[in-house]
Amino acid sequence: MSISEMLAAQPVLRTPRLTLVQLGPDFLDDTMAALADTDAMRLTGTRGEFTREQVLAHLSRLPGADDRADFAIVDDGGRYLGEVVLNDLDDDNLAMNYRIALTGVEMRGQGYGTEAGRAVVDWGFDAVGLHRISLDVYSFNPGAQRSYEKIGFQVEGRARHTLLWDGEWVDSVLMGMLAEDPRP
Ligand SMILES: CC(C)(COP(=O)(O)OP(=O)(O)OC[C@H]1O[C@@H](n2cnc3c(N)ncnc32)[C@H](O)[C@@H]1OP(=O)(O)O)[C@@H](O)C(=O)NCCC(=O)NCCS
Numbered sequence: 001m002s003i004s005e006m007l008a009a010q011p012v013l014r015t016p017r018l019t020l021v022q023l024g025p026d027f028l029d030d031t032m033a034a035l036a037d038t039d040a041m042r043l044t045g046t047r048g049e050f051t052r053e054q055v056l057a058h059l060s061r062l063p064g065a066d067d068r069a070d071f072a073i074v075d076d077g078g079r080y081l082g083e084v085v086l087n088d089l090d091d092d093n094l095a096m097n098y099r100i101a102l103t104g105v106e107m108r109g110q111g112y113g114t115e116a117g118r119a120v121v122d123w124g125f126d127a128v129g130l131h132r133i134s135l136d137v138y139s140f141n142p143g144a145q146r147s148y149e150k151i152g153f154q155v156e157g158r159a160r161h162t163l164l165w166d167g168e169w170v171d172s173v174l175m176g177m178l179a180e181d182p183r184p
Contacts, residue, residue, distance in 0.1 A: 003091055004066035006128040013071065013119045018112065020071035020119060023083055024063045027072050030080040031055055034103040043141050044101055045163045045170075069128075073102070073116045081107050084116045086124055086133070094131035096124065109143070117151045118183070125179040134176040138163055148175050152183045 001009070013020040034040065035050055062070045068087040075081055082102035089096050098120070102113050124130045135153065137144045145155075153175040161169040
């Protein structure tokens, strides 16, 4: 199967504590709650107000999309923990971008993000056939950088002053992982 076909047929991924399922309209309330998490919005540099209609329109486009894979992270009790995404497909160069956000401060620091990330990265390399997965993390978010390093992402560079937040310039740390890199 081609990369596009693999992405369109996005499977359910399972880890010891989590199930990653296709994100879509069923998760509208969860996604609206996530957008109200001001700390996560700062950490991801997300600005702007999104109406319920806009969010529903976005979620409706995700199932079956052949250029991205959006997973809802759900725990054993069926509780929504956040989302993890492969997007920005560069088909010619077998590359995609990675991003993740757990909803709610209480979800963080328990290894859930790292566990979900490992599953998505393994699927991206081993099943989809990607060669490279990359991401940006703001310099004020060392916890996220640490989580990415535990998955196997390596720091590749730094882009200066990519975000102006509350009057302060923030840098982006650029990280990447190749299919053949160690997976700690
Ligand atoms: C980023 C995120 C996905 C990481 O997932 P997580 O489950 O919280 O991560 P983990 O618990 O596996 O690991 C966090 C690590 O950061 C470390 N850490 C936390 N705060 C830190 C800090 N200020 N400085 C350095 N390390 C820190 C923890 O000690 C832990 O490392 P350890 O396991 O070696 O002790 C999650 O916290 C999240 O969604 N945060 C909010 C949104 C966000 O920041 N998204 C990423 C945008 S790029």
